[in-house]
Amino acid sequence: MGLGMRNSVDLAVKQANEQNLVPGWTFVLDAEDDQASADAGKNAATKLAADDEVIGVVGPLNSSVGQSVAPIYNSANIVLISPANTNPSLTKGSDLANPKRQWESYFRTCTTDDVQGPFAAKYAFGAGLTSAATIHDKKTYGQGLVEHFTEGFTADGGTITTAETINPDDKDFSAVISKVKATNPKFVYYGGEYPQAGPLSQQMKAAGLNVPLFGGDGIYDPKYISLAGATSTGDLATSVGAPAAQLPGAAAFVDAYKKAGYSEEYGAYGPYAYDAARAIIKAAAESLKNASSPREARTAEIKAVGQVSFDGTTGKVAFDQYGDAKTRILTVYKVENGTWVPEKTDDFQTGSGSSASASSSASPSASAAS
Amino acid sequence: MFFQQLINGLSLGALYGLIAVGYTVVYGIVKLINFAHGEIFMSGAFGALTVYLLMGSPAHVSTLFGLCVMLPLMMIGGIIAAVGIALLMERLAYRPLRDAPRLAPLISAIGVSISLQEIFRLFYGRIPGFPDAHAAIRFPDVAGISGVSVRIGGVDVQMSAIFTLAALAVCTAFLWFFINRTRSGRAMIATSQDPATASLMGIDVDRVIMIAFALGAALAAVAGVAHGLRYSNIDFRMGFTAGLKAFTAAVLGGIGNINGAVVGGLVLGVVEAMATTYIPGQFGGSAWKDVWAFVILILVLVFRPQGLLGSKVVDRA
Numbered sequence: 001m002g003l004g005m006r007n008s009v010d011l012a013v014k015q016a017n018e019q020n021l022v023p024g025w026t027f028v029l030d031a032e033d034d035q036a037s038a039d040a041g042k043n044a045a046t047k048l049a050a051d052d053e054v055i056g057v058v059g060p061l062n063s064s065v066g067q068s069v070a071p072i073y074n075s076a077n078i079v080l081i082s083p084a085n086t087n088p089s090l091t092k093g094s095d096l097a098n099p100k101r102q103w104e105s106y107f108r109t110c111t112t113d114d115v116q117g118p119f120a121a122k123y124a125f126g127a128g129l130t131s132a133a134t135i136h137d138k139k140t141y142g143q144g145l146v147e148h149f150t151e152g153f154t155a156d157g158g159t160i161t162t163a164e165t166i167n168p169d170d171k172d173f174s175a176v177i178s179k180v181k182a183t184n185p186k187f188v189y190y191g192g193e194y195p196q197a198g199p200l201s202q203q204m205k206a207a208g209l210n211v212p213l214f215g216g217d218g219i220y221d222p223k224y225i226s227l228a229g230a231t232s233t234g235d236l237a238t239s240v241g242a243p244a245a246q247l248p249g250a251a252a253f254v255d256a257y258k259k260a261g262y263s264e265e266y267g268a269y270g271p272y273a274y275d276a277a278r279a280i281i282k283a284a285a286e287s288l289k290n291a292s293s294p295r296e297a298r299t300a301e302i303k304a305v306g307q308v309s310f311d312g313t314t315g316k317v318a319f320d321q322y323g324d325a326k327t328r329i330l331t332v333y334k335v336e337n338g339t340w341v342p343e344k345t346d347d348f349q350t351g352s353g354s355s356a357s358a359s360s361s362a363s364p365s366a367s368a369a370s
Numbered sequence: 371m372f373f374q375q376l377i378n379g380l381s382l383g384a385l386y387g388l389i390a391v392g393y394t395v396v397y398g399i400v401k402l403i404n405f406a407h408g409e410i411f412m413s414g415a416f417g418a419l420t421v422y423l424l425m426g427s428p429a430h431v432s433t434l435f436g437l438c439v440m441l442p443l444m445m446i447g448g449i450i451a452a453v454g455i456a457l458l459m460e461r462l463a464y465r466p467l468r469d470a471p472r473l474a475p476l477i478s479a480i481g482v483s484i485s486l487q488e489i490f491r492l493f494y495g496r497i498p499g500f501p502d503a504h505a506a507i508r509f510p511d512v513a514g515i516s517g518v519s520v521r522i523g524g525v526d527v528q529m530s531a532i533f534t535l536a537a538l539a540v541c542t543a544f545l546w547f548f549i550n551r552t553r554s555g556r557a558m559i560a561t562s563q564d565p566a567t568a569s570l571m572g573i574d575v576d577r578v579i580m581i582a583f584a585l586g587a588a589l590a591a592v593a594g595v596a597h598g599l600r601y602s603n604i605d606f607r608m609g610f611t612a613g614l615k616a617f618t619a620a621v622l623g624g625i626g627n628i629n630g631a632v633v634g635g636l637v638l639g640v641v642e643a644m645a646t647t648y649i650p651g652q653f654g655g656s657a658w659k660d661v662w663a664f665v666i667l668i669l670v671l672v673f674r675p676q677g678l679l680g681s682k683v684v685d686r687a
Contacts, residue, residue: 138657165657169611171601172385174378174528175646176656182371195506202602206517208526226508227603231517 002061004267006031009058012277022285034065041065049076055294056280063087074103077298079305081107083272086240088114091322105302107323109272111240116216117148119330119348120238125156133185135164142191145216149189161185173203181209193218198227205231212236235335242331242345244271253313275312282308373525375643381531383639384538388593389616390631392586398562398626399582405479408613409486410452414591415604417451418444422510431510441512448591456587491606506605509598530600537592622667624677641666
């Protein structure tokens with residue numbers, strides 16, 4: 001997955017040089033491997049932060065790595081745009097009710113986990129699934145998912161028939177399933193991960209509760225289907241982002257990527273990495289104009305990235321006051337014939353999230369379309 | 371709802387009971403709490419899966435032939451694996467420590483437990499053609515049991531629940547017969563009452579201890595297969611929680627007492643199921659079921675320290 005991201009950034013860099021997007025400057029890609037580990041990521045970040053030629057960084061893939069490298073880039077005033085960190089706390093802090101920007105230099109082009117619940121609620125309600133039972137595993141991820149889902153679902157007019165929890169170590173869910181079954185929900189929304197969700201789905205169907213199980217990206221995994229077995233057909237999951245084939249502006253990117261002849265697939269996050277690199281390059285056209293070295297331009301670069309707005313591969317690329325992408329694309333997947341099949345991809349706008357960001361309305365260099 | 375949860379609880383409890391017998395038999399003879407017993411249960415499930423894989427993962431396991439021929443073969447495979455590992459464990463980890471202070475074999479048991487988990491996790495998938503055991507593995511569906519339920523008077527009863535309860539009934543009957551009607555069984559009773567005197571009377575104490583471990587392991591293997599059929603997947607950690615619950619069941623019923631282990635398992639299962647439904651409000655539901663199960667355990671132990679059924683196989687204290 002990481003190599004697809006690197007190739008996508010490489011592609012954006014090559015295109016920028018070919019098209020001379022920033023006159024007088026040539027972009028060079030210096031790729032470091034964080035090995036999905038916070039320690040290796042820190043070493044790479046320290047190395048890059050000490051390099052005067054670095055104007056911006058695209059990455060990392062894992063939220064946990066993002067947590068440890070973001071402060072390093074932030075203190076060096078280097079802009080960091082992650083194409084794949086989905087943990088909401090990276091931008092808004094751990095208390096989502098009172099969001100507080102964590103690092104001025106941190107941005108991301110992907111969607112965060114906290115919109116998955118409301119997105120699922122909206123999809124389910126639209127599909128006629130108007131009553132739900134919720135179950136979560138009491139972990140941060142699962143509980144958060146269910147809380148956000150419940151909020152969105154009841155606001156849409158849906159009914160929660162019962163709210164249950166399980167222990168992550170449990171194997172036997174028959175008692176809680178019998179309890180849920182008595183309330184006749186049209187589906188079960190589960191907050192948690194596939195090792196519990198798979199058996200839960202299997203036991204639900206075996207106990208005669210023949211309704212879909214709906215979960216987040218924690219269950220969006222082939223292993224879920226193998227654990228849940230044949231009766232998992234019709235189960236649903238949301239995941240952030242979209243298969244590139246379904247993104248509106250992706251055709252040009254997919255073409256160029258294929259032409260460039262990379263040996264790895266661009267993967268789920270390639271288009272997001274490409275957009276992240278393009279955001280850095282577009283902002284650099286502003287920040288490097290009057291600068292003598294990339295180091296000098298870094299503060300201006302952070303400001304300029306905060307104000308970019310252009311039509312990218314993954315939709316409109318622009319950041320809100322926390323550094324999150326304003327475009328929030330998610331996809332609902334459904335189990336059919338033993339695989340996850342994309343069911344619906346949509347741009348999800350939360351009412352409160354998009355109104356508060358007035359600062360980015362002035363988009364300086366968006367006219368330099370490629 | 372009440373009967374539905376009663377069935378849920380009884381079938382879960384039957385699983386606990388089958389495992390709990392292993393704790394109780396071993397404790398009754400050597401006064402050792404064998405914390406690796408949960409892993410014996412796990413080995414039984416993996417043994418059955420191994421037989422299935424060695425037969426070439428045949429698709430007709432989900433036919434009548436699968437039910438009548440392959441399931442018994444898988445159970446025998448599971449029992450062989452579990453008994454084999456239990457005897458090896460007794461020989462290597464416990465017998466050398468038999469005269470050591472009581473804490474030593476207990477720590478040894480914890481070590482065996484962790485070792486067995488890691489051995490299965492790391493090496494099971496290395497056998498050519500076997501699935502990776504780092505995550506849960508799908509257990510084969512057997513015709514007429516996996517995922518099938520019958521409706522009796524408004525209650526959905528899964529065939530796997532009936533299978534578990536039937537297995538418990540058969541195993542308990544077998545155990546009763548073995549202990550009360552065979553020479554080996556009487557030797558076990560004698561050894562549990564006074565090992566020194568028993569050995570003076572010509573009873574081979576080592577052999578009796580091995581029989582105790584083997585009996586417990588065989589029942590745990592049956593439970594492992596029942597677990598696989600009921601939950602359709604097995605993993606290397608499945609013995610940890612199940613073993614803890616089964617140990618609780620053994621204490622609840624009166625450790626050292628075989629009938630007590632069965633009764634304790636059933637009571638524990640039913641309490642968990644009922645607590646999920648009938649305790650209202652913040653402290654109810656599935657999240658608190660274990661808390662209520664342990665509340666019952668504590669209450670029983672306060673008023674009956676010897677457990678529900680006292681101590682039929684007398685505890686030498």
